[in-house]
Amino acid sequence: MEWGWSDAHEALDFVLEPSGMTFGELSSQGQIPAKKLFGDYGSKGFDTPSGKVELYSEQLEEWGFDPLPTYRSPLRADDDYPLLVTSWKVGPFVHSGNREVQALRRLHPHPMALVNEKTARTYGIHSGEPMVIETRKGRMVHIARLNASVSPGVVIAEHGWWFPERAPLDGWDESNFNVLTSRDRPYAREMGSSQLRGLPCRISPLDR
Template identity: 40%
Template sequence: PDFLMVSDLFMTPTAALADLVLPVATNMEFSDIGQYGMVHGYVEARPKIVEPQGECWSDIKIINELGKRLGLGRYFWEDIEDCLDEVLAPSGLTYEQFCREGLLKGEKRYYKYREKGFPTPSGKVELYSSMMEKEGYDPLPAASLQQKSDEDFPLLLTSAKPRYYFHTAYRDLESLRKKSGGPGIKINPQTAEENDINMGDTVEVASPSGTVKFNAILTESIHPGVVMADYGWWFPEMGVKELFGWRESNINMLTDGNSPFNPVLGTVQLRGIPCRIKKVEVE
C-alpha cells in the first residue's frame, strides 16, 4: 500500500511496518456495549472504568474522528456516547440508562423454524444444497485436494490455532509461552522416524513457496502423510529491527497467493499444501 496506518495496544510486526501508529485504549478505558447476543442472547453495559493513558483513543473514536476530518461528518456522531445512544435506540434506553440497567436480554423463542422454516429454497435444512446445484457446483459436501504431494514434497501441510492464543495475540505473555512450548508442528511418529526427528527437535518445513521452523510434536492423531502446524506466530522478544521474527515460524511463508483457488469462494489455498520436513540443528 502507499500508506499504512495501524492502531494497536502493542507494537507488532504490522505496526512496525506502518507509516503511522496510533495507540489505542484498552477496553477498561472507554465506554462500550458488550454484544454477546449471537451466542448468549444478551448485551451488557461496559462503562469506562479509568481514563486512557496518554493520547490513547478507542478504535471507535479513531474511526469517528477520522470520518469527520474526511468531510463525512453526516455519517458519524458528535461524540461516542451519541453513537451508543443510537445503537440502543430500539430498546428505548439511552446509554446512561443502560448502564444503570447493566444487562439487556432478548426474548427466548424456541422452534422458530416452525413459523417460516429455514432460509433455503425448500424451507428445510438442506444437506443436499439446491442452491449449490443450481449454480453448477456439487450439492453435497466433498473433500478434494487442490494440489497433490509428490517426490519433492511428499507430505501435506494443514494448520490450526494453538489453544493458548487468540489468532496472533498474546505471544508476549511468558506464562502462555511456557504452556504452549513455542511454535509447534504435529507429526506422526512413523513420519518422524523416517525423517530422523524426535520430540522437541527443531524442524524445517519447506513448500514450493518458502521455509519456516517449528518444534516437533509427535502424535498418533496425525495421519502419516500429513503434518499440522500452528499459525499466528511471531516473537516480540526479537525486537523491531528484526520485525519481531515474523518470518521465522509463519505458515504464510509456505502458502501461495496464486492459483489454485477455491472453486466456489475464490479463496487462496491455506491447507493441503505439499511440503517436506527435515531436522535442523539449532545454533
C-alpha cells in the same frame, strides 16, 4: 512485508479503509462501537431462497456448483514434496493473539509441529528439536513433537506464531504458517479462496 505493503501500519490502514479511519486514528480513539447485526433471522429468516437453513443449496446448484459439501484435494504430495502439512491451534492462544501474555507463553513457549514417529525416523527428525517445514512457497521452523495419532506422511503445525518479545517484525516469518501458503492456483471453485491446508511439503532437521 508478506503481501507487498511497506510496513505493518500501511497494511492495517488498508484493512481499515472501508471504515474511513486510519490505524493511527483508531489507536487514538481506542474502539469503534458496532451495531448489533445478528439475531434478525428470528423475524425475517435466513438469507437463503427459502429463508431456512439449507443443507442442500439450490442456489449453488443453480450456479453450477455442488449443492452439498464435497471433498476435493487439488494439491497432492509428489517426489519433491512428499508430505502434507496442515495447521492446528493450541488452547492458550487465539489465532495470533496472546503470545505476549507471559503466563500463557510459559505454558506453551515454542511453536510445535506434530509428526508420526515413522515419518520422523525417515527424515531424521528428533522430538524436541527444531525442524524445517518447507513448501514450494516458503519455509518455517517449528519444534518437532512425536505423536502416534498423526498419520504417517502428514505434518500438523501450529498457526498464528510471532515473537512479541523481539523487536517489531523481527522473525515475523520464522514460524509463520502463512509463508507456506500461496495465492496461486488452484482456487476453491465456489469462493475463489486459496488452499490453506493439505499443502505438499518436505521436512528436515534445522541444521541440515
